[in-house]
Amino acid sequence: MSSSKIQVRGQPLLRVPARNHRMTHLVVCGVSTKRHHREINALSSNSGPSLDSVPTRTDKRQFLRGDGNGKFGRFGGKFVPETLMSRLIELEDEFNFVRCDHEFQEELTTALRDYVGRETPLYFAERLTEHYKNIVPTIEGGPEIYLKREDLSHCGSHKINNALAQAMISRRLGCSRVVAATGAGQHGVATAAACAKLSLECTVFMGAADIEKQSFNVLSMKLLGAQVISVEGTFKDASSEAIRNWVENLYTTYYLSGTVVGPHPCPIIVREFQSVIGKETRRQAKQLWGGKPDVLVACVGSGSNALGLFHEFVGDEDVRLVGVEAAGLGLDSGKHSATLAFGDVGVYHGSMSYLLQDDQGQILKPHSVGVGLEYPGVGPEISFMKETGRAEFYTATDEEAIQGTYLIVRHEQNLIITGPFLNSNWTVTVTINRKID
Ligand SMILES: Cc1ncc(COP(=O)(O)O)c(C=O)c1O
Numbered sequence: 001m002s003s004s005k006i007q008v009r010g011q012p013l014l015r016v017p018a019r020n021h022r023m024t025h026l027v028v029c030g031v032s033t034k035r036h037h038r039e040i041n042a043l044s045s046n047s048g049p050s051l052d053s054v055p056t057r058t059d060k061r062q063f064l065r066g067d068g069n070g071k072f073g074r075f076g077g078k079f080v081p082e083t084l085m086s087r088l089i090e091l092e093d094e095f096n097f098v099r100c101d102h103e104f105q106e107e108l109t110t111a112l113r114d115y116v117g118r119e120t121p122l123y124f125a126e127r128l129t130e131h132y133k134n135i136v137p138t139i140e141g142g143p144e145i146y147l148k149r150e151d152l153s154h155c156g157s158h159k160i161n162n163a164l165a166q167a168m169i170s171r172r173l174g175c176s177r178v179v180a181a182t183g184a185g186q187h188g189v190a191t192a193a194a195c196a197k198l199s200l201e202c203t204v205f206m207g208a209a210d211i212e213k214q215s216f217n218v219l220s221m222k223l224l225g226a227q228v229i230s231v232e233g234t235f236k237d238a239s240s241e242a243i244r245n246w247v248e249n250l251y252t253t254y255y256l257s258g259t260v261v262g263p264h265p266c267p268i269i270v271r272e273f274q275s276v277i278g279k280e281t282r283r284q285a286k287q288l289w290g291g292k293p294d295v296l297v298a299c300v301g302s303g304s305n306a307l308g309l310f311h312e313f314v315g316d317e318d319v320r321l322v323g324v325e326a327a328g329l330g331l332d333s334g335k336h337s338a339t340l341a342f343g344d345v346g347v348y349h350g351s352m353s354y355l356l357q358d359d360q361g362q363i364l365k366p367h368s369v370g371v372g373l374e375y376p377g378v379g380p381e382i383s384f385m386k387e388t389g390r391a392e393f394y395t396a397t398d399e400e401a402i403q404g405t406y407l408i409v410r411h412e413q414n415l416i417i418t419g420p421f422l423n424s425n426w427t428v429t430v431t432i433n434r435k436i437d
Helices: 061-065 080-100 100-115 125-132 159-172 187-198 208-214 214-221 233-249 265-275 275-290 304-313 380-388 398-411
Strands: 024-029 031-034 122-124 145-146 177-183 201-207 225-232 253-257 295-299 321-329 344-348 353-355 391-397
Touching: 024 275, 061 380, 080 159, 080 265, 080 275, 122 275, 125 145, 125 398, 145 275, 145 391, 145 398, 159 177, 159 253, 159 265, 159 304, 177 187, 177 233, 187 201, 187 214, 201 208, 201 214, 201 233, 208 214, 208 225, 214 225, 225 233, 233 253, 265 275, 265 304, 265 380, 275 304, 295 304, 304 321, 304 380, 321 380, 321 398, 353 380, 380 391, 391 398
Parallel strands: 024 145, 024 295, 177 201, 177 253, 201 225, 295 321, 321 391
Antiparallel strands: 024 031, 031 145, 031 295, 122 145, 344 353
């Protein structure tokens, strides 16, 4: 699929200054590492560039949360054919209604508690913390590492938080059929489970090679009653097919987006339903050490688990937000999914964001050993976080991710890795070594 390309080369990006702590609480989804502060250098400190240099429309915190209409600076929007507009407006209306609707919220809270198993633990990774104490010389004593255990949710990942809530919206809109696209299969399983719970018909589009690699998740989807349709290509091609199918059946079918991309209001909807992760983390941190996490770390495929964790803390300038994207076989190899490191701004799947594209604006094929990270774009809010400097972004290669997985499994043997083996949310947190400028 082609995209309209807007070159942004030459625009300097703000960097978040490294800060000086005595002891850190790092949360991984997400990492929370816990530390006692000697001195908190907030983003407004004199030690580096600060958010003060970001143009503010009203108030800085509000600015960082977007304009409420799906625009984050120049990112986001609704680049869709006219025929889709009215359906997207209806979706937005319904979403705005259910956000404040007591009945909907009560049903969702109950389902998240009893069906999904929330809240998920904020688990102190003691042995991993011990491991890093000796090898991270920059942080005195090393960080205390906490894992936000989204893997313990029903179906094995954060995807169910959003799938369940959106399936409820589908039912309210009178759509008895749901379509979705999945890469690793985690969003497919979550959508199939949500549809089974709510008696909705479910069709999941998935790349042919991904079907083979993630055969266990495909079996789960089928057991849950979903139809799995094989698509030539990878996750991006499956997404295009799912959207096409939705457009052909607009008034009977609901497109259940699994991540924070697509035309407005899709990214906002997914982020809203995933932000339960960050809200719980704030509460749990307060209970566990009476403060906030110092650093939050999440892998960035397109950004749903990252924003789920980060969004709650966007206005907390003393909390560093760190995203890690997939460098695949290496940034110079051309085989990676490092959209923020290598992408240019363009329009894809209905919104404007950073994209992996060639000089003609054609989408480049992404690669990662973590199937769920193979997408050529990121959500508009993630792009905005990079551009404003509110979040820091790094990359990790396939090899580093694999080593990270081994390390975490060996140190925290009680963790059961489910779903996409190499893109579980916490694997990347130990392999950060290159900062994206
Ligand atoms: C467990 C898990 N984490 C992370 C991701 C990456 O997606 P996102 O960046 O939207 O969280 C996926 C995608 O399939 C996933 O299954």
